[in-house]
Amino acid sequence: MSLIDKIKNIFRKNRTKSISENSNSDEIAIRVEHLTMEFKITKDKIDTLKEYVIRTIKRNKKDKEKVRVLEDINFNVYKGDRMGILGFNGAGKSTLLKILAGIYEPTYGKITINGKVAPLLExxxxxxxxxxxxxxxxxxxxxxxxxxxxxxxxxxxxxxxxxxxxxxxxxxxxxxxxxxxxxxxxxxxxxxPDILIIDEILSVGDIKFRKKSSEKIRSMMHDGVTVLLVSHSIAQIKEVCDKCIWIENGHLIMEGEVNEVCDAYMKSAESGKK
Amino acid sequence: MFDTFSEKKFLLKQLVKRDLTSKYKDSVLGILWSFFNPLLIMLVFTAIFSMLFGQNIQNYPVYFLSGRIIYDFYSMGTKGAMNSIRKNAELLKKIYVPKYMFSVSAICYEFINFLISFVILFGVMVITGASFHLTSVFAVVPIFFLFLLIFGVGLILAVCNTYFSDIGYLYNVFILVLMYASALFYPIEIVPARVQIIFSLNPVYSAVSCFREAVVYGVVPSTGTLLYLATFSIATLLIGIILFSMYEKKLALEL
Missing domain, CATH: 1.10.8 (Helicase, Ruva Protein; domain 3)
Structure with a gap:
């Protein structure tokens, strides 16, 4: 057990450090600063030692191709905000949520989170x-x-x-x-939780359960819980959220009041069709 | 997430339980395999090698088994930890769980198997009429350091194996060499004195010999060997922890 304690302490030390950094901005639930996320492309990824050695010898360890999924994203979510996230497929919404949930570490930038997060992603x-x-x-x-x-x-x-x-x-x-x-x-x-992160899971099960589950989610949203919601349903976002951000190709296009952003988003979707 | 000890303890418990139930779910004998596996291997080795080395070793089955369970714990524990991240890749891409918990649970699971194999050793000692010694208590010391060693090596391998998927194959070869260099089934005396020095650098052999001294020969394990094992283990563990905490957050991207 002593060993586990030792390891625990190391991780606890890291954690207390980051918490103390946070405590000076009490109102903010989530602060995202200059967030950039890059993924290596799989076809180019060296994932065996053999290949690594061969490529090092042959000197064709060409620069790994990287995809920027998110680029220089900045926004703040204040406590009690209900923030919708809009964007077409592949815009980087889910990646953003995964970073906020702690699954991925951002390539550049900083994320500050105050409060207990419950990610309802999968x-x-x-x-x-x-x-x-x-x-x-x-x-x-x-x-x-x-x-x-x-x-x-x-x-x-x-x-x-x-x-x-x-x-x-x-x-x-x-x-x-x-x-x-x-x-x-x-x-x-x-x-x-203090912060609820939801990725389009409001609709599970049959009609009966769907109703029940959205009621449950709604009940969780009471009492000043901060909500981040990704959805393709504009109606749902308008119903749940009061603020909204719109991400496209990894860039933050618009941030503001929910109706404003939704209308702009709809307009762009329609003009894209033509 | 996972701030309190009870949350981590519960996660660890659940992970070990999952390993235990999933390993034996389809076999009739279930957990009994943990008993039979070392026993059968011992029988095979005894049948083959006791004729070769029998006259140099007093109680061959006990000699072999005492070394084998130590080596098995090392090899299974490190391999389990090595594969722990990759094995749970799907999960780690979906939710946040401290990744070292998977390595810890893999080692704990192997530790349970190790404890089970003690029953075998005890049984074989009784059957072969081996004498029991009070010094057996000292066996705790090499086992403790072996645990630290497994932990350190396991953490290092877990990181390497996530980056390079062929580390597993290389390690399998390495661990085979390590087995031959641990004097499991032959007496150390048949090795030339010069080569014996190389053996003494092998920390698994250090653990094996200390364990044997305490349990089989009834003497207090030699301090020099224990000190070497302790230093090696703690150093490896430190390297493992540092390496793992450096890479922990990047691992999800490599899966």
């Missing part, structure tokens, strides 16, 4: 298909940084919300995709 990530629904609740909960007591206390709530009934004791591999999504949704929405 439902049921890490489900083990051989596990029963019940075991998967615990496994998935662990991945979402919940502890055992918390899940124990919320177990009945999850079971009820997921509408799985007796199926909870069957392996997840026998579930339909709808059932899986319901279970994932029920676990993921347990948390009481």
């Amino acid at each position: 439902l049921g990530a890490g489900f083990d298909k051989n596990y029963t629904g019940k075991n998967n609740i615990y496994l998935n909960g662990a991945f979402l940084s919940m502890d055992e007591e918390f899940i124990d206390s919320k177990y009945d709530e999850i079971l009820e919300f997921s509408e799985l009934g007796d199926y909870i004791n069957y392996p997840v591999k026998n579930y339909s995709s709808g059932m899986r999504a319901k279970l994932g949704f029920s676990v993921a929405t347990l948390v009481e």
Whole structure:
């Protein structure tokens, strides 16, 4: 155990450092400064040592081709804001959310986050298909940084919300995709975050569950929770959000009040069609 | 995310449990394989090599098994940690989980297997009529440092293997060499004295010999060897932790 503690301390040290940096800007929930994200292109990626050595010897380790998915993005999200993110496919919206969720490290730039984040990006990530629904609740909960007591206390709530009934004791591999999504949704929405990051998952399951899930999301949005929402449905963004940013080809095109940005976005989409 | 110890502890528990259940899900004997595997290997090696080396080694099955379980822990633990990041690539691209948790859980899982193999060693010692010694308590020391060593090597390999997918093949060869250089199934005396010095540089052999001294021969493990093992392990662990924390955040991009 002493070893784990040691490692923990190292990571804790890093964390406290970044928190102390944050504390001077209390109003801001998320601050994104000069965020740039580059991906290496797969076809050019050297991923074996053999190839690396050969290319070094042959000296054709040509500069790796990189794609800039996001370039110099700057914006602030204040506490209690509900920010929509608009953009066509491939604009970089999901990458932005993944960076905010801590999955990717930005190539350049800085991100400051104040508060507990709940990223609802992928439902049921890490489900083990051989596990029963019940075991998967615990496994998935662990991945979402919940502890055992918390899940124990919320177990009945999850079971009820997921509408799985007796199926909870069957392996997840026998579930339909709808059932899986319901279970994932029920676990993921347990948390009481300060910042909610949502990537188009408001619509899972059948009509009945869809209604229930959007109600749940809406209830999570109460009490001054900060929301970041990616959606292709303008209506949904207009309904949920009060502010909006529009990203295109990795650039931040517009930032402002929700109706303004949505109208501009619609206009551009229509003119693009012609 | 993952700020409190109880969250991490629970994640670790769940990960180890997942490894345990997934490994044996389709086999009838289930977890019993953890017992049978070292036992069967011991029988094979005893059958083949006790004729060759039998006269130099008092109790061949115990001699072999005591070395083998140490080596197995090392090889399985480091390999498990090495593959831990790649194996969970899909997950790591979807949600944020501290990546070292996967390496830690892989090693903990192998540690459980290691503890199970102790039962085998105990059983074989009873059956072969080997004597038990109080000095066995000292075996904890080399095992502790072996654990640190596995941790360090595992973290280093996990990073390398994520960047270069063929590290695994190279390591498999390396670990085979390491097995021959750990005097598992032959007495160290048959090795020329000059080469024995090279052996003594092998930290796995240090762990094996200290473990044998404590458990099989009933003497206190030699301080020099322990010191070497301790220094090597702690240094490796430090390098591993530094390397891993430098690259942890970049790993998701390489998956």
